[in-house]
Amino acid sequence: QSALTQPPSASGSPGQSVTISCSGTSSDVGGYNYVSWYQQHPGKAPKLVIYEVDKRPSGVPDRFSGSKSGNTAFLTVSGLQAEDEAHYYCSSCAGTNNVFGGGTKLTVL
């Protein structure tokens, strides 16, 4: 049950796009379409921004999009805004359990 691999940090200027990767294996990301992405601001509970690879929950702006290629999933945030600065975590079903990535700190410059 190894954690998924995310870059520790990412950054972009307001209005730009940034993509965060989430690397796993054929036993998790590559084997299931149950990939989720969470946004977490300091001191707050996580918020679901993408589920099942590319679905957006109600209320999440369409600036957030998800995709997957092989064993790697991606979260793209377009038209960066100041409030997008947060930690982002991916997660994936791994059969009989689930696993998170280590998290990526997104900084809006």
Add this chain to the structure above:
Amino acid sequence: EVNLVESGGGLIQPGGSLRLSCAASGFTFRNYAMTWVRQAPGKGLEWVSAISGSGGTMFYADSVKGRFTISRDNSNNTLYLQMNSLRVEDTAIYYCAKDVGTVAVANRGDYWGQGSQVTVSS
């Protein structure tokens, strides 16, 4: 409005036991899978356990298997996490989350509680 409220956390010595509760309201509780996720101080998220809507299927992280038990009372809209043989490394904020649907291991938490602090220390 969906609301999840955790309780039962606190300070406990290594080897001790605690039971967390998560009171749910604002949705038909029995129709949704539920998940526990924890976050150690200054660390990332860790998936802990999940249970199907009926309560008949449970899943656990390897780090807690055999020590923690997830359950639910659909008549009282409450989720539980019984934690035994607690270790220092179990120290974390524990969150409960409602799933988007019925697949317990999918981890699609669309609503979260505020978290309950568990501290394991002598």
